[in-house]
Amino acid sequence: MLDESFYREQIIDLYENPLNHGELDPNDFSYEEDNPLCGDVIRIDVRLDDEQRVAEVAWSGDGCAISQASASLLTEEIKGMTLAEIKAFDKDKLLELIGVPLSMARVKCALLSLKVLKSGAYGIPDKGVMRDEG
């Protein structure tokens, strides 16, 4: 009784033909992390424009269909976003984009890309926040 719709066509499509796949060098920030439980690895490179919005983004790595599809969907979604918007990006929004029910173990696969993105974004100073603090 395998539910063939479980892996929605979209997930398999993105696994076969990922979006924004590659590397950006130079970049404004780049971050890589793995999920040691399953060995999934995701790296995300971002270039920002003058207003600190995402101008270009690319991801690379290896892993299961869920983590790879998640990286495609996330990188597509954040184009044009500010650093502040990235830092505030809600995990439920990403799970909604993935759109298939996930077991607890697989939620970690799905959210690896977001964790990598936020870790990278927090690693560089946000001019807006710095001005507020200054």
Add this chain to the structure above:
Amino acid sequence: MLDTAKIRADFPILATEAYPGVPLIYLDNAASSQKPTAVIEAMDSYYRNHHANVHRGIHRLSEVATNQYEGAREKVARFINAPDSSQVIWLRNATEGFNLVAYTWGRANIQAGDEILLTEMEHHANLVPWQMLAEEKGAILRFIPFKEDSTLDLSDLPNLLTEKTKLFSFTAMSNVFGTVNPTKELVKAGHAVGAVVMVDAAQSVPHMPVDVQDLDCDFLAFSGHKMLGPTGIGVLYGKRELLESMPPFMAGGDMIRRVGLEKSTWNDLPWKFEAGTPSIVEAIGLGAAIDYLTELGMDNIHAYEQFITNYALEALSEVPGLTIYGPPAAQKGGVAAFTIKGVHPHDIAELVDKDGIAIRAGHHCAMPLHKKLGIAATARASFYVHTTTDEVDKLVESLNRVRRIFRL
């Protein structure tokens, strides 16, 4: 040959459904085994009728509980042919056995420059405690490599195992490849250079006859939950003179003889290593599991698992793009680790789960092994006394559906 139909009726969980209308097919026995009614009832009966703390009470219940608890220890001793039940130390699991030996024997005996020899196919439990010991003492870890056929490469053993080797610890059976290592010969080789030899028997004791006197190993550790017993109980076997020479591991009640405010003296074996109220009902449950396994016969169990593993390896090899890791069935226990080209092991495990099939995906606590293979993870099906050829066929059918979903 085992009567699997009769055996399956002994395991309540095997009659359950993974999802409505989808019967459970449990192929994750190397991670943890299911429990027969005999084990569940022994534990239930103990709590309903006999529970009290052990080694403490004058009252009747405490005496009954102590007798059952120590009786289970004697069952373990007979099961592995230990010379005496005082050489059977109760622990939580095999992992605790390696930690105990590293912390007590290791700290007292390992010095800077000494070598500890392991293999490249060890579970993290038989690797990380020695890494910590080596770091603390300035000792050197060395490793016997494995070959392309997933067996140990012993060609360089004379250079790896020398008089510098103070400890040699290795698995009797790989939890990923299933490779059954030549344990007795390796123990002998270790002793020839004066090393203390420890055996990881977590995968061997549940599945084949193990005789510690025949092996002549100095230490051997295994877990109860992988051999039809409960979680929270494991065993360290040790040679008497070694155990007696070692300082205690944990300190507290039950492990002492006399306690003064400044100084205490230690209890006799095995209680010297068993501080605090132990896992009483878990020990009794393991005793019931040993009765069950003994009734089936460990030779019969091993023979049946050879049959089912051979069947599975042949059936799996029919799946296009599937690679099996490990030696041929004759040299391995009941596990089949595999990958399918184009599908990540996690996706395999998640999709076969929808067919009610429980397998494991990941590195199975053996990251260095997977790193050497150049892969992050494998999927692993593992078998036991209740596994049927029909279940293996259903796995193969499910794997073919996984391939279709991934458009392969």
